[in-house]
Amino acid sequence: MAKNYTPVSAASDVETIFKMLEGRWKLIILFHLFGGKVQRYSDLEKLIPGISQKMLAQQLRQLEADGIIERKVYPVVPPKVEYRMSEWGQSLCPALDALLKWAEARPAELKVG
Amino acid sequence: MAKNYTPVSAASDVETIFKMLEGRWKLIILFHLFGGKVQRYSDLEKLIPGISQKMLAQQLRQLEADGIIERKVYPVVPPKVEYRMSEWGQSLCPALDALLKWAEARPAELKVG
DNA sequence: CAGTATCCGGGTAGATACTG
DNA sequence: CAGTATCTACCCGGATACTG
Numbered sequence: 001m002a003k004n005y006t007p008v009s010a011a012s013d014v015e016t017i018f019k020m021l022e023g024r025w026k027l028i029i030l031f032h033l034f035g036g037k038v039q040r041y042s043d044l045e046k047l048i049p050g051i052s053q054k055m056l057a058q059q060l061r062q063l064e065a066d067g068i069i070e071r072k073v074y075p076v077v078p079p080k081v082e083y084r085m086s087e088w089g090q091s092l093c094p095a096l097d098a099l100l101k102w103a104e105a106r107p108a109e110l111k112v113g
Numbered sequence: 114m115a116k117n118y119t120p121v122s123a124a125s126d127v128e129t130i131f132k133m134l135e136g137r138w139k140l141i142i143l144f145h146l147f148g149g150k151v152q153r154y155s156d157l158e159k160l161i162p163g164i165s166q167k168m169l170a171q172q173l174r175q176l177e178a179d180g181i182i183e184r185k186v187y188p189v190v191p192p193k194v195e196y197r198m199s200e201w202g203q204s205l206c207p208a209l210d211a212l213l214k215w216a217e218a219r220p221a222e223l224k225v226g
Numbered sequence: 227c228a229g230t231a232t233c234c235g236g237g238t239a240g241a242t243a244c245t246g
Numbered sequence: 247c248a249g250t251a252t253c254t255a256c257c258c259g260g261a262t263a264c265t266g
Contacts, residue, residue, distance in 0.1 A: 003217070007144035007160075010213070014140050017212050022135055024239065027127050031120035041248050047120075052240065057249055067223040078247040079246085088220055095215045098208035099130050100123070104116070107201055110180040137259065154228050165260065170229060191227040192266085 020066045021092075025051055025059045030085070033069060034093055038084045068092065133179045138164055138172045143198070146182060147206055151197045181205065 005013075021027060025048065032039060032047050039047070044056060060083060063069040068089035074080040118126075134140060138161065145152060145160050152160070157169060173196060176182040181202035187193040 003213075005213075007147070008141065010209075011141040011144040013213055013216060014144075014209055017216050018131065018135055018140075022131055027131075028121065028124040031124040031127075034120070045248095052242090053249065054241090054251085055239070058239090067220060073248095079249080081248065088218060088223075091218060092215055095208070095211035096123075096127055098211040100116075100118075100126055102205055102208045103126060103130050105201060105204060107180060110201075158228095163260095165262090166229065167231090167261090168259065171259095186228095192229080194228065 020062075020068065023059055023062065025055055026063060029056075029059055029063065029083075030068070030089070030092070033083060033085045034090065036084070036090070038082050041081050041083070044083065063089075133175075133181065136172055136175065138168055139176060142169075142172055142176065142196075143181070143202070143205070146196060146198045147203065149197070149203070151195050154194050154196070157196065176202075 003009075021030075028048055029044060032044060041056070041060075044060075045051065045053070048056070060069065060071070064071050067086055070084055070086050070089075072082045072084075074082070116122075134143075141161055142157060145157060154169070154173075157173075158164065158166070161169070173182065173184070177184050180199055183197055183199050185195045185197070187195070
Protein backbone atom coordinates (compact mmCIF):
# COMPACT_ATOMS: atom_id res chain seq x y z
CA MET A 1 0.00 0.00 0.00
CA ALA A 2 1.05 3.55 -0.53
CA LYS A 3 0.81 4.83 3.02
CA ASN A 4 1.62 3.37 6.40
CA TYR A 5 -1.70 1.71 6.98
CA THR A 6 -2.64 -0.04 10.17
CA PRO A 7 -5.80 -2.12 10.20
CA VAL A 8 -7.52 0.71 12.03
CA SER A 9 -6.40 3.56 9.80
CA ALA A 10 -7.01 1.69 6.57
CA ALA A 11 -10.49 0.72 7.70
CA SER A 12 -11.19 4.27 8.74
CA ASP A 13 -9.97 5.67 5.42
CA VAL A 14 -12.10 3.24 3.47
CA GLU A 15 -15.06 4.11 5.67
CA THR A 16 -14.57 7.76 4.83
CA ILE A 17 -14.68 6.86 1.15
CA PHE A 18 -17.77 4.72 1.65
CA LYS A 19 -19.53 7.56 3.42
CA MET A 20 -18.93 9.75 0.40
CA LEU A 21 -20.33 7.15 -1.99
CA GLU A 22 -23.07 5.40 -0.09
CA GLY A 23 -26.47 6.84 0.44
CA ARG A 24 -29.53 5.58 -1.27
CA TRP A 25 -28.99 7.32 -4.62
CA LYS A 26 -25.42 8.48 -4.97
CA LEU A 27 -24.04 5.65 -7.06
CA ILE A 28 -26.81 5.77 -9.58
CA ILE A 29 -26.31 9.51 -9.90
CA LEU A 30 -22.59 8.99 -10.42
CA PHE A 31 -23.06 6.34 -13.04
CA HIS A 32 -25.33 8.70 -14.94
CA LEU A 33 -22.48 11.22 -14.98
CA PHE A 34 -19.48 9.00 -15.65
CA GLY A 35 -17.82 9.31 -19.01
CA GLY A 36 -18.14 13.07 -19.14
CA LYS A 37 -21.92 13.07 -19.33
CA VAL A 38 -23.57 16.32 -18.33
CA GLN A 39 -27.06 16.25 -16.86
CA ARG A 40 -29.53 18.84 -15.71
CA TYR A 41 -31.43 18.43 -12.47
CA SER A 42 -34.55 17.52 -14.40
CA ASP A 43 -32.62 15.02 -16.52
CA LEU A 44 -31.55 13.18 -13.40
CA GLU A 45 -35.11 13.23 -12.10
CA LYS A 46 -36.21 11.46 -15.27
CA LEU A 47 -33.26 9.07 -15.33
CA ILE A 48 -33.80 7.98 -11.74
CA PRO A 49 -37.37 6.85 -11.22
CA GLY A 50 -38.54 6.94 -7.65
CA ILE A 51 -36.17 9.57 -6.37
CA SER A 52 -37.75 12.52 -4.61
CA GLN A 53 -36.69 16.08 -5.23
CA LYS A 54 -35.45 16.31 -1.69
CA MET A 55 -33.21 13.28 -2.01
CA LEU A 56 -31.90 14.27 -5.43
CA ALA A 57 -30.95 17.72 -4.19
CA GLN A 58 -29.45 16.38 -0.98
CA GLN A 59 -27.32 13.72 -2.62
CA LEU A 60 -26.13 16.16 -5.27
CA ARG A 61 -25.15 18.67 -2.58
CA GLN A 62 -23.15 16.07 -0.74
CA LEU A 63 -21.39 14.82 -3.84
CA GLU A 64 -20.57 18.40 -4.72
CA ALA A 65 -19.32 19.19 -1.22
CA ASP A 66 -17.05 16.17 -1.41
CA GLY A 67 -15.66 17.40 -4.72
CA ILE A 68 -16.84 14.41 -6.70
CA ILE A 69 -19.21 16.32 -8.95
CA GLU A 70 -19.45 19.90 -10.14
CA ARG A 71 -22.50 22.11 -10.32
CA LYS A 72 -22.89 24.85 -12.85
CA VAL A 73 -25.71 27.37 -12.60
CA TYR A 74 -26.79 29.38 -15.62
CA PRO A 75 -28.34 32.72 -14.64
CA VAL A 76 -31.38 32.37 -16.86
CA VAL A 77 -35.11 32.06 -16.44
CA PRO A 78 -36.28 29.43 -16.08
CA PRO A 79 -33.30 28.25 -14.04
CA LYS A 80 -30.80 25.89 -15.64
CA VAL A 81 -28.33 23.87 -13.59
CA GLU A 82 -25.91 21.31 -14.94
CA TYR A 83 -24.07 18.56 -13.12
CA ARG A 84 -20.94 16.74 -14.23
CA MET A 85 -18.13 14.72 -12.69
CA SER A 86 -15.12 16.62 -11.43
CA GLU A 87 -11.78 15.48 -12.79
CA TRP A 88 -11.07 13.72 -9.53
CA GLY A 89 -14.56 12.22 -9.46
CA GLN A 90 -14.08 10.83 -12.94
CA SER A 91 -10.94 9.08 -11.73
CA LEU A 92 -13.11 7.06 -9.36
CA CYS A 93 -14.16 4.90 -12.29
CA PRO A 94 -11.16 2.52 -12.29
CA ALA A 95 -11.50 1.97 -8.55
CA LEU A 96 -15.15 1.01 -8.91
CA ASP A 97 -14.14 -1.20 -11.81
CA ALA A 98 -11.77 -3.02 -9.49
CA LEU A 99 -14.67 -3.66 -7.14
CA LEU A 100 -16.84 -4.92 -9.99
CA LYS A 101 -14.08 -7.24 -11.12
CA TRP A 102 -13.81 -8.52 -7.59
CA ALA A 103 -17.53 -9.23 -7.48
CA GLU A 104 -17.32 -11.10 -10.78
CA ALA A 105 -14.62 -13.32 -9.32
CA ARG A 106 -16.98 -14.51 -6.62
CA PRO A 107 -17.11 -18.32 -6.46
CA ALA A 108 -20.12 -19.57 -8.36
CA GLU A 109 -21.60 -21.52 -5.47
CA LEU A 110 -22.08 -18.29 -3.56
CA LYS A 111 -23.83 -16.37 -6.30
CA VAL A 112 -27.13 -18.14 -5.70
CA GLY A 113 -27.44 -18.04 -1.92
CA MET B 114 -15.43 -2.60 -18.28
CA ALA B 115 -15.75 -6.33 -18.40
CA LYS B 116 -19.50 -6.68 -18.69
CA ASN B 117 -22.20 -4.79 -20.53
CA TYR B 118 -22.85 -2.23 -17.87
CA THR B 119 -25.57 0.34 -18.09
CA PRO B 120 -25.55 3.16 -15.54
CA VAL B 121 -28.33 1.37 -13.70
CA SER B 122 -26.80 -2.10 -13.63
CA ALA B 123 -23.32 -0.88 -12.73
CA ALA B 124 -24.70 1.21 -9.89
CA SER B 125 -26.77 -1.69 -8.68
CA ASP B 126 -23.79 -4.05 -8.79
CA VAL B 127 -21.63 -1.63 -6.85
CA GLU B 128 -24.45 -1.15 -4.36
CA THR B 129 -24.56 -4.90 -3.83
CA ILE B 130 -20.85 -4.82 -3.08
CA PHE B 131 -21.25 -1.87 -0.74
CA LYS B 132 -24.00 -3.67 1.15
CA MET B 133 -21.62 -6.56 1.75
CA LEU B 134 -18.90 -4.24 3.06
CA GLU B 135 -20.71 -1.47 4.84
CA GLY B 136 -22.10 -1.77 8.30
CA ARG B 137 -20.57 -0.14 11.29
CA TRP B 138 -17.81 -2.69 11.91
CA LYS B 139 -17.23 -4.81 8.83
CA LEU B 140 -14.25 -3.00 7.39
CA ILE B 141 -12.34 -2.94 10.62
CA ILE B 142 -12.98 -6.64 11.04
CA LEU B 143 -11.75 -7.27 7.51
CA PHE B 144 -8.60 -5.24 7.98
CA HIS B 145 -7.82 -7.28 11.07
CA LEU B 146 -8.01 -10.41 8.93
CA PHE B 147 -6.30 -9.29 5.74
CA GLY B 148 -2.91 -10.79 5.02
CA GLY B 149 -3.88 -14.25 6.15
CA LYS B 150 -4.31 -13.28 9.77
CA VAL B 151 -6.42 -15.67 11.83
CA GLN B 152 -8.37 -14.34 14.80
CA ARG B 153 -10.57 -15.85 17.43
CA TYR B 154 -13.83 -14.23 18.41
CA SER B 155 -12.27 -12.96 21.62
CA ASP B 156 -9.25 -11.62 19.73
CA LEU B 157 -11.53 -9.49 17.60
CA GLU B 158 -13.35 -8.28 20.69
CA LYS B 159 -10.04 -7.05 22.08
CA LEU B 160 -8.83 -5.62 18.78
CA ILE B 161 -12.02 -3.64 18.23
CA PRO B 162 -12.77 -1.51 21.29
CA GLY B 163 -16.38 -0.46 21.60
CA ILE B 164 -17.93 -3.28 19.62
CA SER B 165 -20.68 -5.21 21.35
CA GLN B 166 -20.92 -8.98 21.25
CA LYS B 167 -24.13 -8.68 19.31
CA MET B 168 -22.61 -6.55 16.59
CA LEU B 169 -19.44 -8.59 16.36
CA ALA B 170 -21.40 -11.80 15.92
CA GLN B 171 -23.83 -10.21 13.49
CA GLN B 172 -21.19 -8.67 11.24
CA LEU B 173 -19.17 -11.88 11.27
CA ARG B 174 -22.25 -13.87 10.28
CA GLN B 175 -22.95 -11.57 7.37
CA LEU B 176 -19.38 -11.57 6.14
CA GLU B 177 -19.40 -15.34 6.34
CA ALA B 178 -22.74 -15.64 4.54
CA ASP B 179 -21.35 -13.45 1.76
CA GLY B 180 -18.33 -15.72 1.45
CA ILE B 181 -15.82 -13.05 2.37
CA ILE B 182 -14.60 -14.70 5.55
CA GLU B 183 -14.50 -18.27 6.82
CA ARG B 184 -15.44 -19.55 10.24
CA LYS B 185 -13.86 -22.61 11.78
CA VAL B 186 -15.27 -24.15 14.95
CA TYR B 187 -13.14 -26.45 17.08
CA PRO B 188 -15.25 -28.94 19.05
CA VAL B 189 -13.56 -28.30 22.35
CA VAL B 190 -14.48 -26.91 25.73
CA PRO B 191 -14.31 -24.06 26.20
CA PRO B 192 -15.41 -23.28 22.64
CA LYS B 193 -12.82 -22.11 20.13
CA VAL B 194 -13.79 -20.40 16.90
CA GLU B 195 -11.40 -18.94 14.36
CA TYR B 196 -12.07 -16.45 11.61
CA ARG B 197 -9.99 -15.84 8.49
CA MET B 198 -10.45 -14.34 5.04
CA SER B 199 -11.65 -16.64 2.30
CA GLU B 200 -9.51 -16.77 -0.80
CA TRP B 201 -11.99 -14.57 -2.59
CA GLY B 202 -12.22 -12.22 0.37
CA GLN B 203 -8.47 -11.81 0.41
CA SER B 204 -8.62 -10.72 -3.22
CA LEU B 205 -10.68 -7.73 -2.14
CA CYS B 206 -7.50 -6.07 -0.95
CA PRO B 207 -6.34 -4.66 -4.30
CA ALA B 208 -9.79 -3.23 -4.97
CA LEU B 209 -9.80 -1.41 -1.65
CA ASP B 210 -6.28 -0.25 -2.42
CA ALA B 211 -7.59 1.32 -5.59
CA LEU B 212 -10.14 3.23 -3.53
CA LEU B 213 -7.46 4.38 -1.10
CA LYS B 214 -5.29 5.54 -3.98
CA TRP B 215 -8.25 7.45 -5.31
CA ALA B 216 -8.77 9.16 -1.97
CA GLU B 217 -5.10 10.12 -1.84
CA ALA B 218 -5.44 11.78 -5.23
CA ARG B 219 -8.08 14.13 -3.88
CA PRO B 220 -7.24 17.77 -4.64
CA ALA B 221 -5.60 19.36 -1.62
CA GLU B 222 -8.06 22.23 -1.34
CA LEU B 223 -10.81 19.75 -0.58
CA LYS B 224 -9.03 17.85 2.14
CA VAL B 225 -9.63 20.55 4.73
CA GLY B 226 -13.29 21.43 4.24
C1' DC C 227 -15.39 -18.79 25.27
C1' DA C 228 -18.62 -17.56 22.07
C1' DG C 229 -22.32 -16.47 21.49
C1' DT C 230 -28.44 -15.06 21.87
C1' DA C 231 -32.40 -12.39 23.30
C1' DT C 232 -34.74 -8.19 24.09
C1' DC C 233 -35.62 -3.50 24.37
C1' DC C 234 -34.82 1.17 22.98
C1' DG C 235 -33.15 5.74 20.80
C1' DG C 236 -31.34 8.45 16.77
C1' DG C 237 -30.61 9.24 12.13
C1' DT C 238 -31.77 8.52 7.29
C1' DA C 239 -34.89 8.31 3.81
C1' DG C 240 -39.83 8.75 2.12
C1' DA C 241 -44.14 11.52 1.43
C1' DT C 242 -46.14 15.75 0.85
C1' DA C 243 -46.53 20.62 0.30
C1' DC C 244 -44.59 24.97 -0.84
C1' DT C 245 -41.34 28.70 -3.56
C1' DG C 246 -37.82 32.09 -6.13
C1' DC D 247 -36.97 24.62 -13.59
C1' DA D 248 -34.76 23.65 -9.52
C1' DG D 249 -35.12 23.49 -5.63
C1' DT D 250 -36.83 23.99 0.42
C1' DA D 251 -39.53 22.81 4.42
C1' DT D 252 -41.80 19.76 7.44
C1' DC D 253 -43.47 15.62 9.26
C1' DT D 254 -43.28 10.76 9.75
C1' DA D 255 -41.74 5.80 9.59
C1' DC D 256 -38.48 2.56 9.62
C1' DC D 257 -34.21 0.26 10.50
C1' DC D 258 -29.59 0.04 12.30
C1' DG D 259 -26.89 -0.02 15.98
C1' DG D 260 -26.17 0.45 21.24
C1' DA D 261 -27.09 -1.25 25.97
C1' DT D 262 -28.10 -4.80 28.87
C1' DA D 263 -29.01 -9.39 30.35
C1' DC D 264 -28.81 -14.25 29.70
C1' DT D 265 -26.73 -19.21 28.04
C1' DG D 266 -24.65 -23.86 26.00
